[in-house]
Amino acid sequence: MTGAPLLLGVRHHGPGSARAVGAALEAARPRAVLIEGPPEGDALLPLAADEQMRPPVALLAHAVDDPGRAAFWPLAEFSPEWVAIRWALAHGVPVRFIDLPAAHSLAMTEEDERRGPAERAGEAGSPPVPVDPIGVLAETAGYDDPERWWEDVVEHRAHDGRPGDPLAAFAALGEAMTALREVYGDGGRPRDAVREAYMRIQLRTARKEFGDDFAVVCGAWHVPALEARTTLGADRALLKGLPKAKAELTWVPWTHHRLARHSGYGAGIDSPGWYAHLFASPDRPVERWMTKVAGLLRDEDRFVSSAHVIEAVRLAATLAAMRGRPLAGLSETTDAVRAVMCEGSDVPLALVRDRLIVGGTLGEVPDTAPAVPLQRDLTRLQRTLRLKPEPSERDMELDLRKDTDAARSRLLHRLRILGVGWGETTEGRGSTGTFRESWRLRWEPELYVRVAEAGVWGTTVLSAATARAEADAVAATALAEVTALAERCLLAELPEALPVVMRVLADRAALDTDVGHLADALPSLARTLRYGDVRSTDTAALGEVAAGLAERICVGLPPACTGLDDDGAAALRRQVDGVHTAIGLLAGAVPANADGLRERWRAVLRKLAARDTVAGVIRGRAARLLLDDGHLEQDDAARLMGLALSPGTPPADAAAWIEGFVGGAAGGGMLLVHDERLLALVDSWLSGVSPDAFTDVLPLLRRTFSAYESGVRRTLGELVRRGPAAGGAAAGAGTVPGGGATAPGFGPVLDGPRADAVLPVLRLLLGLDADGDGAAEGHDHTEQPLGATG
Incomplete structure (x- = not known):
């Protein structure tokens, strides 16, 4: 090799460029190879020859004092840089990275983020839009798709059977980039000037060691800048005063999905799986691709025969000829697969795109790679x-x-x-x-x-999670945050962190007087106690705190439910639901206080259901919870509804009560289906709402009933259309004790023998044993009545 250094301008992650780089290095046999990348990674390059190293992989650089500030330099098997690294290692040739060090690039990124876009725009006007050189060349050649142009002029050259000079493509691409740089300058990438100055300095250093007998593999956009004649002083001046941060680098596995991201090299591709196929196929890439697609679809139980493959290959070639392309590309093969193998459907084609065109490959790195x-x-x-x-x-x-x-x-x-x-x-x-x-x-x-x-x-997952949990507990400002953390500590089994969290929890609970905060905190504690039984964890102290919170909620909740606006009432209604469920769990986890705790909570619900000053949505919900638990008779529920829907109640308050009582998807619709009196009350009230008021309550009612399943809504509609007295005493209609007919198909009372006949089927569906005295695998060892809800 004689003359100037060999500059191989490439497209990152381009299989055609990768193949051309391999051929050029074989032909030129340089004494050294320089590659665009962070120089701190030089010590990691020998690992690329390790048998455990399987691309796609990436160089990960992160700031030591801020590991979250990181950058990746991804490399696939078809990346030109990867081919150059492997060639140099296989031939015993020195290989080095020559781009701006990660120590500078990470610090510059941090500085840019700290200054913010507004400050940067104020210094240099609106930030320029970076130029896509491949897009400009494709447009100049009359293409509307840069990917298609690149396939035609680069990727297909290896499969068209034409021999040629391995360096000719690089020379032509370098000339094109020179013309673009003359027109667009830095192309809207002002930082490139700094990077290119550093790379020129590294080229001067290499020239002193190897003469001109070395090769440089870099993005084609940088070739004109590396060929430019500049002084060493001018390049050093560009690098003067750059911020710097201590950085560490390692290899990490990468994925084909992530190759589409614009990170590190600033290059992304939409079809890494297709590019990997082009790179690995020695000949007949379309035929091999169609065979892969057929295999995938067959694995998914779709009928795809050899005739389908042959016809798809023919169609792809025909489409390429009609579109003036030298060979069928991704667009032609995709169209052919859709038409022939997928019968025009995009559903199986989406699978082809996900599994093959993009691919799900995850790389591997050796165990000897540096790692925290x-x-x-x-x-x-x-x-x-x-x-x-x-x-x-x-x-x-x-x-x-x-x-x-x-x-x-x-x-x-x-x-x-x-x-x-x-x-x-x-x-x-x-x-x-x-x-x-x-x-x-x-x-x-x-x-x-x-x-x-x-x-x-920490240095282990256990010690790090323990330290993080303790720090989060001390830093938490809300009681609910601490209770949620206690739950996570129990699930993660962090015995050393739990005492710290419990101490903080007790302190926060003692000082917090907001009933809403207490109500938010209790469900997490209740779940934690339940998980403690499963995981054999001592939760006695936690049970005491939970019981204390429940007592304080019972005392403070009724006064807190008065004087609320709509949003506050809705939020408190959700908290009432959470507390109700939590107390049910606590009663099982703290049996010593079970009966007293349940009874105190029932007394709270009765107060809420009967107090006119409580928001309607909360009164309705309290009545419903009592009814579901069997502590409110049907007649009493009907009486409460009648009062809530009386003519003296404002329509908006009545609608809110209905939402609390039968709103949501928790069986409210079925309650109306099976209780004709409640449905008649709602129907009568709604029929008497004035037109002006109806407009105001309609959104609330729509929200209430839209949560029902479609079958429930349809049944309710039929019952309302038929009317409560429709059919009189016709066959199939029952009568309620107070007179009047129920809906056809429904009896006035529960038919016990017929209901009992369903129990064996329910036990089978729930996985319970035949006698109902135990639980099958995966269920709690405590049994609840099958009819219990809430």
Whole structure:
């Protein structure tokens, strides 16, 4: 190799560029290879030859004093930089990164964020819109799609059977970029001048060591700037005074999905799976692609034959010829797959895009790659628990009675405390028991940054989660925050953090006099006590705090329910629901106070239901809770409704009472279906509302009844249309004790024998044993009456 250094301008993540770089390096055999990237990563480059290293991977740089400030430099198997690194390592040639150090780029990003866009715009006017050089060249060539132009002039060259000079494409692309730089200057990227000055200095250093016998792999946009003749003093002047932060680098796995993000190199691609296929296919890329698609669709039980593959290949070639393209590209193959294999449907085509065009590949890095101690401990736990990070979303059911599943649950809950959102809890499909947990897991590369951030709390997941929980408890300002944290500590099994949290909880609970805050805090405590039974945790102290909160709520809630506006009443109604459920749980968790606690709460509900000064939505809800628990007779419920819907009650207050009593999806509609008297009261009241008032109450009523299932709404409509006395004493209609007919199909009272006949089926559906004296797997070991609600 003679003359000037070999400048190989590439498109990041371009398989055509990657293949051309490999051919150019084989032809030129340089003594060294310089690559656009952070120089702090030079020590990590030998790991690229490790057998455990499987792209896509990324260089992760983060500030030591602020791990959340990070940047990625992703590399795929088809990235030109990756090909150059592997070629240099395989041939024993020195390979180095020459871009601006991450120490400067991270600090400059922090400075820009601190100054804010308004300040930056004030200094230099409106920030320029960066130029897309590929888009400009494609438009100049008459293309409306830059990706299609790039495929035609670069990607398809390796598959069109034409031999050529491996350096010719780089020379042509360099000339094009030179012309663009003459017109657009820095292209709206003022920081590029600083980066390019640093790269020119590194080229001068390499020239002293290797002469001109070295190659440079960089973005094609930078080639004209690296060829420019400048003085060393001028380049150093551009670098003078740059901010600096201490940075650490490592390799982390990356995904094809994340290759579309504009990070690090500032380049993203929409179809990494397709590009990986082009790079890996030695010949006949379209035929091989159609075979992959057919295999995927067959795995999904779609009928795709060899004839479909042949016809799809022919159609793709025909479309390419009609569109004037040298070979079929992604758009042609996609259109052919849709027409031939998917029968014109975009539903299976979406699967092809997700699984093949984008792909779900997750890279791997060697165990010897640098990592913070917390990451190493997490990796060890993942392997021990056979909980492999995966880029695709998956659901997982855990049985907490099994040691491995319980350990998995603890790990996931501890990571949530640390802010590492690997998994989210979901509604279980198979059970509502406390021995089951349902999780939805998805590992994103950004979680490595979150782990690095959490490393300041400790070197293991357990110690870091404990320290973070203690710090969060001390810093919490609201009582509900502390109770929620106590619940998370119990789920994560952090015995050392729980005493600190409990001490803070007791202090906050003693000082907080706001009933709303107490009501928000109690449900978390009740759930925590329930989980304590499952996880064999001593929660005696927690039970005392919870019982004390419940007592204070019972005393302070009635006065707090007066003088509320609509929003305040709605919020307090939700809190009443939460407290009602919590007290039900507490009664089972604290049996010593069970009866007294239940009775005090019932007395509170009776006060709320009977007091005219209480907001209608709360009065209605209190009456409904008493009715559901069997502590309010049907006649009394009808009397309360009659009072609430009397002519002297303002329509808006009456509508609010109805919303509290039968609103929502918790069986309110079925209550009206089965109790003709209540439905008649609502119907009579609504018929008597004046037109002007009806306009005001309509939104509230719509909100109340729209929550019902469609079948319930339809049944109510039929009952109202028929009228309560329709049919008189016709067959199928019952009579209520006070006279009057019920709706056809409904009796006046519960038919006990017919209701009992349903119990075996219910027990089978709920997984209860035949005798009803135990619980099946996944359910609590305490049995509630099948008819109990609330």
